[in-house]
Amino acid sequence: MLALEIANLKKTYTGGQTALKGISLTVKKGDFFALLGPNGAGKSTLISILTSLTLKDSGTVKICDIDIDKNFAEARRRLGVVPQEFNFNIFEKVAQIVQNQAGYYGIPRRLARERTEMVLRQLELWEKRNVQGRMLSGGMKRRLMIARALVHQPEVLILDEPTAGVDIELRRQMWNFLQQLNCTGTTIILTTHYLEEAEQLCRNIAIINQGEIIANTDKKSLLSMLDTNTLVLELAKPLKKAPVIQNAQSVLSDSQTLELTFSSRIPVSKILYHLETQKISFTGIRNKTNRLEELFVRLTAKRAS
Amino acid sequence: MNDRTNRKAEWIAFYTIIRKEVQRIIRIWSQTLLPSVITTTLYFLIFGNLMGSRVGNLGGFPYSDFIAPGLVMMSIITNSYGNVSSSFFGAKFSRSIEELLVSPVSEHTIILGYMTGGIFRGLMVGILVSSVALFFTNPVVTHPVLAVILTLLVSSLFSLAGLLNALKARNFDDISIIPTFILTPLTYLGGVFYSVHMLPDFWRFVSYANPILYMVSVFRFAFLGASDIPPWPALLLLITLTLALYGVCWFLVRWGKGLRN
Numbered sequence: 001m002l003a004l005e006i007a008n009l010k011k012t013y014t015g016g017q018t019a020l021k022g023i024s025l026t027v028k029k030g031d032f033f034a035l036l037g038p039n040g041a042g043k044s045t046l047i048s049i050l051t052s053l054t055l056k057d058s059g060t061v062k063i064c065d066i067d068i069d070k071n072f073a074e075a076r077r078r079l080g081v082v083p084q085e086f087n088f089n090i091f092e093k094v095a096q097i098v099q100n101q102a103g104y105y106g107i108p109r110r111l112a113r114e115r116t117e118m119v120l121r122q123l124e125l126w127e128k129r130n131v132q133g134r135m136l137s138g139g140m141k142r143r144l145m146i147a148r149a150l151v152h153q154p155e156v157l158i159l160d161e162p163t164a165g166v167d168i169e170l171r172r173q174m175w176n177f178l179q180q181l182n183c184t185g186t187t188i189i190l191t192t193h194y195l196e197e198a199e200q201l202c203r204n205i206a207i208i209n210q211g212e213i214i215a216n217t218d219k220k221s222l223l224s225m226l227d228t229n230t231l232v233l234e235l236a237k238p239l240k241k242a243p244v245i246q247n248a249q250s251v252l253s254d255s256q257t258l259e260l261t262f263s264s265r266i267p268v269s270k271i272l273y274h275l276e277t278q279k280i281s282f283t284g285i286r287n288k289t290n291r292l293e294e295l296f297v298r299l300t301a302k303r304a305s
Numbered sequence: 306m307n308d309r310t311n312r313k314a315e316w317i318a319f320y321t322i323i324r325k326e327v328q329r330i331i332r333i334w335s336q337t338l339l340p341s342v343i344t345t346t347l348y349f350l351i352f353g354n355l356m357g358s359r360v361g362n363l364g365g366f367p368y369s370d371f372i373a374p375g376l377v378m379m380s381i382i383t384n385s386y387g388n389v390s391s392s393f394f395g396a397k398f399s400r401s402i403e404e405l406l407v408s409p410v411s412e413h414t415i416i417l418g419y420m421t422g423g424i425f426r427g428l429m430v431g432i433l434v435s436s437v438a439l440f441f442t443n444p445v446v447t448h449p450v451l452a453v454i455l456t457l458l459v460s461s462l463f464s465l466a467g468l469l470n471a472l473k474a475r476n477f478d479d480i481s482i483i484p485t486f487i488l489t490p491l492t493y494l495g496g497v498f499y500s501v502h503m504l505p506d507f508w509r510f511v512s513y514a515n516p517i518l519y520m521v522s523v524f525r526f527a528f529l530g531a532s533d534i535p536p537w538p539a540l541l542l543l544i545t546l547t548l549a550l551y552g553v554c555w556f557l558v559r560w561g562k563g564l565r566n
Binding site: 013048051053072073077081083085087088089092101104105107108148 | 310311313314315317318320321322324325328332395396399400401403404405406407408409410411560561565566
């Protein structure tokens with residue numbers, strides 16, 4: 001069953017700028033899906049159309065098999081949205097903001113109060129329930145928007161850059177929360193600039209560039225498109241010159257840091273075996289770059305050229 | 306969801322919008338309720354008592370009694386208009402209107418919700434200003450049902466006008482231009498302080514093009530039992546204008562004009 005089905009979606013703004021050139025995309029129910037793309041690629045337009053804040057020129061959008069043009073109310077009931085920018089009334093209290101949103105979705109007041117308490121506790125905002133929105137920190141405001149989007153218990157949650165401007169600790173907390181939410185069956189679609197975030201959280205990834213989908217597959221297949229891998233080793237003992245390692249190109253960044261570049265078809269264990277045979281020991285190992293980031297840059301650059 | 310559940314959901318959403326609007330009006334009562342009370346008290350003191358005693362009777366009534374219905378109507382008009390234009394535009398400006406736009410709430414519920422908020426403020430201020438009038442006038446309401454119907458109609462009409470203004474506005478200047486340059490002059494020239502029969506023929510003819518004149522006159526009729534203009538055609542005009550404005554607002558909200566990209 002599909003959580004989202006987009007077919008031939010087109011949008012050109014009044015000024016003549018084409019944001020979407022006939023996008024087709026599907027997201028399965030229960031998926032954790034990332035939509036990646038550089039600034040101006042069309043991500044926000046796509047999300048805006050899903051939430052009906054932007055009107056499409058043509059194409060169809062189905063949310064949980066419900067066409068947004070035919071039954072907009074039912075489609076919207078299944079969707080929760082966390083926009084990139086804060087869009088709540090800053091003079092309202094935290095609990096009021098969430099409770100009102102429940103009301104807009106037709107949830108009776110008593111149930112709305114219970115749900116509000118539940119989501120605010122989940123997102124560690126219950127202590128702030130009587131505080132005006134403007135008094136919250138940036139991270140709390142972002143959590144408030146997630147709480148607001150979850151109060152009607154949507155089947156699909158869309159998050160537009162949910163961790164932008166959030167410190168590392170809070171970002172990790174939000175990742176955990178979203179992973180738990182996904183485990184309960186909620187389909188999550190997120191756009192992000194933090195490619196590490198997409199690599200950590202998502203099972204399937206689409207890359208959008210200049211209004212077109214240029215890649216749409218599972219994370220593993222996407223990463224397999226990378227033909228080389230670069231490992232950075234922190235050496236236990238300094239070396240004067242780079243050792244010769246079979247099947248890999250080795251470069252010393254400094255006397256204690258060795259970079260090994262090898263084909264992604266060669267198992268890492270084989271490279272490590274060669275190091276072992278040469279009695280080169282190391283205290284740390286990491287990928288030189290975020291793999292997804294490397295792929296993203298390659299794909300979008302190829303398209304631009 | 307079946308039709309019945311959908312209707313219930315719409316009612317809950319409608320109640321939520323009204324509750325939010327009422328909370329806002331009460332939270333900032335010094336901006337929403339108090340100013341009209343102070344202004345009207347001053348009008349009664351200056352025009353009703355100090356100058357009114359020199360003016361004498363107008364249309365067979367003491368001057369303060371003559372101006373009281375117009376002052377109440379003026380407060381209802383400006384407050385119902387101001388409530389919706391500022392609240393809706395504020396939500397649009399802060400983008401909190403998106404909370405409603407992404408939800409399953411229908412256009413009718415959004416319009417009726419904000420309109421009811423405007424009516425509530427119009428009624429509250431109308432009651433407060435009428436209470437002030439009690440200290441300065443001899444209270445008479447000849448046609449109370451007509452007074453209530455007219456209050457509801459006028460506040461509905463101007464709430465919708467405020468909504469239209471907010472939908473079209475792009476900045477805060479846009480929502481102050483119409484009240485300042487159109488609504489206030491029309492109200493003052495709508496026979497609040499004088500009878501239209503006191504005007505020369507030309508200006509009396511021009512005054513008949515001012516819709517607020519009809520509202521003030523009919524409201525005066527409801528209170529004093531006498532008016533410059535027959536009440537029923539004026540009521541018909543009001544109903545027509547309200548329905549027309551509702552249609553315009555519905556069209557704009559339905560197609561997201563001024564709200565969606």
